[in-house]
Amino acid sequence: DAGITQSPRHKVTETGTPVTLRCHQTENHRYMYWYRQDPGHGLRLIHYSYGVKDTDKGEVSDGYSVSRSKTEDFLLTLESATSSQTSVYFCATRRGGTDTQYFGPGTRLTVL
């Protein structure tokens, strides 16, 4: 295991409220990723980071922003949550020079 934790693990919120999910890793991996997983779609990349303060968009980035001020933390923010953002969110990390991604336990987000 790559020592990845996510918080919160479960969250229920209302439409229009801001939400921040946190991913924390202890392995000093360079790359970090945020995915969402929905039935019928599999895992889809939201944003990724290739270093401190270096981030870029994935395939489903609309409505999401990220920040990485420290190697160990990668934050995902929903500025104004919508019901379509109800999903399971996974964080992943990868060490530079390798291909394997390691996943956190996931956050189940419900937007009412």
Next chain:
Amino acid sequence: RKEVEQDPGPFNVPEGATVAFNCTYSNSASQSFFWYRQDCRKEPKLLMSVYSSGNEDGRFTAQLNRASQYISLLIRDSKLSDSATYLCVVNINLRKTSYDKVIFGPGTSLSVIP
């Protein structure tokens, strides 16, 4: 066409059976390949990498056919504990400096029945 496609499943097999999963990918620039396993309501975990020469890990064998853009996973002597969703994963290196595009297949569900 999706970039990574897998057998739709679900596969329901008896204990001891041999089961094979197939995966096809569309981008010929794909460079590395993996099978991940995901248990219900858990995170995906790496099962094995897939090499052109084929590789085996106990009861699991993975094969890659670059010419046909096809990956397979064979599970022999299925156990109840093999019940999970199996994800085919393809890495496409777009830029040498920072980003590998990682594409996850939709997964194939396996249930091993007593």
